[in-house]
Amino acid sequence: MSTLAVTVDGLKLPNPFVIGSGPPGTNLNVISKAFKEGWGAVIAKTVSLDASKVINVTPRYGKLHSSDGKEVIGWENIELISDRPFKLWEEEFKKCKDLHPDGVLIASIIEEYRKDAWIEIVERCQACGVDGFELNFSCPHGLPERKMGAAMGENPDILSEVVGWVMGAAKIPVWAKMTPNVTHIEDPSRAALKAGANGISAINTIRSVIGVNLDTLRPEPSVEGYTTPGGYSSRAIKPIALRMVMEVAQLIRSEFPGRTLSAIGGVESGFDAAEFILLGADTVQVCTGVMKFGYEHVKPMCDQLLSFMEKHKFETPADFKGRSLQYFTTHADLVKRQADRKSAQKASGGSKVVKSDADWTGGDFVKQSDTLAR
Numbered sequence: 459m460s461t462l463a464v465t466v467d468g469l470k471l472p473n474p475f476v477i478g479s480g481p482p483g484t485n486l487n488v489i490s491k492a493f494k495e496g497w498g499a500v501i502a503k504t505v506s507l508d509a510s511k512v513i514n515v516t517p518r519y520g521k522l523h524s525s526d527g528k529e530v531i532g533w534e535n536i537e538l539i540s541d542r543p544f545k546l547w548e549e550e551f552k553k554c555k556d557l558h559p560d561g562v563l564i565a566s567i568i569e570e571y572r573k574d575a576w577i578e579i580v581e582r583c584q585a586c587g588v589d590g591f592e593l594n595f596s597c598p599h600g601l602p603e604r605k606m607g608a609a610m611g612e613n614p615d616i617l618s619e620v621v622g623w624v625m626g627a628a629k630i631p632v633w634a635k636m637t638p639n640v641t642h643i644e645d646p647s648r649a650a651l652k653a654g655a656n657g658i659s660a661i662n663t664i665r666s667v668i669g670v671n672l673d674t675l676r677p678e679p680s681v682e683g684y685t686t687p688g689g690y691s692s693r694a695i696k697p698i699a700l701r702m703v704m705e706v707a708q709l710i711r712s713e714f715p716g717r718t719l720s721a722i723g724g725v726e727s728g729f730d731a732a733e734f735i736l737l738g739a740d741t742v743q744v745c746t747g748v749m750k751f752g753y754e755h756v757k758p759m760c761d762q763l764l765s766f767m768e769k770h771k772f773e774t775p776a777d778f779k780g781r782s783l784q785y786f787t788t789h790a791d792l793v794k795r796q797a798d799r800k801s802a803q804k805a806s807g808g809s810k811v812v813k814s815d816a817d818w819t820g821g822d823f824v825k826q827s828d829t830l831a832r
């Protein structure tokens with residue numbers, strides 16, 4: 459019988475479905491709900507040492523609907539990291555581990571470009587018993603104005619230095635979460651892995667403007683008539699996430715075997731998850747999907763992933779992790795493969811192979827006979 463259980467960086471998850479950092483992991487109540495519903499792990503909303511600097515606005519979301527208006531296909535947010543005091547988070551991390559000792563709880567952390575701040579946040583979260591860290595090098599809006607988040611993640615030198623500080627203090631697994639708003643995601647990923655990160659999480663949201671209101675002429679989401687570019691998520695970003703996860707997986711395979719990959723971006727079903735695992739993911743995170751369908755959604759997702767595995771006789775997710783990476787190649791190689799196939803066809807007579815007696819043609823009779831002889 460197939461099982462969804464996975465072990466990643468020593469962490470034992472009942473299934474590969476992880477709550478991605480964001481509203482679904484924003485306090486102890488909702489994190490507890492996630493564990494009760496059976497999520498494999500929870501990454502809490504990103505925390506920083508001084509929440510007084512975090513001031514959110516309303517509205518902070520904008521949705522893109524399908525043409526019939528029934529489905530949300532894209533979601534923009536200009537939400538910041540957690541605005542709850544760090545002391546409160548320390549209490550809730552501790553309580554969470556008391557209430558759910560087997561639940562895998564990962565703290566998502568962010569700080570300014572100061573070694574002492576990163577070491578302090580690592581040590582204080584670690585003391586609360588969290589099981590792992592995700593380093594937020596990827597928040598695309600608001601935080602970069604303070605030289606944090608994506609401002610660090612798009613600069614491999616800074617990223618490598620910060621990961622080095624964290625690895626000097628962390629005693630638990632560390633994943634570095636990448637921004638997709640770079641030309642080559644391999645560059646910051648390589649810097650984080652070289653500096654010792656156990657794994658990569660990819661991707662955070664894509665910088666976006668969700669739309670312009672044609673009555674008011676104001677871009678959205680409109681806050682007092684103005685806006686700022688936000689982060690795009692949900693189903694619409696899945697193809698971009700698949701491409702970037704594939705690129706990071708190839709990097710891990712060739713340069714950092716054994717390091718892990720947590721895929722994120724538009725996952726809404728167990729079949730989406732199967733695609734990301736086929737491209738090299740160990741775990742699959744869901745953020746906007748939980749906001750659209752609720753915590754209970756993990757159950758159908760597990761069923762769908764299991765049904766995919768049973769169809770192909772895969773016993774564990776590890777059995778098919780990265781299995782589809784072998785089918786990526788260069789365009790030049792595609793051209794060569796196609797030319798080779800065509801010339802082989804020509805050499806075999808350029809005519810159809812005889813499959814039934816009705817296929818014999820007088821002109822190609824000798825070549826057709828020859829083809830059948832090989």
Ligand SMILES: Cc1cc2nc3c(=O)[nH]c(=O)nc-3n(C[C@H](O)[C@H](O)[C@H](O)COP(=O)(O)O)c2cc1C
Pocket residue numbers: 478479480481503504533535537538539540566594596597635661662663690691692693695722723724725743744745746747
């Ligand atoms: C409203 C909202 C808030 C988010 N907040 C955070 C955050 O605090 N830290 C973080 O690392 N990612 C944050 N994200 C990004 C998600 O974790 C995820 O990387 C991204 O949304 C793509 O996945 P999805 O399509 O499953 O949502 C947020 C996303 C949304 C939609």
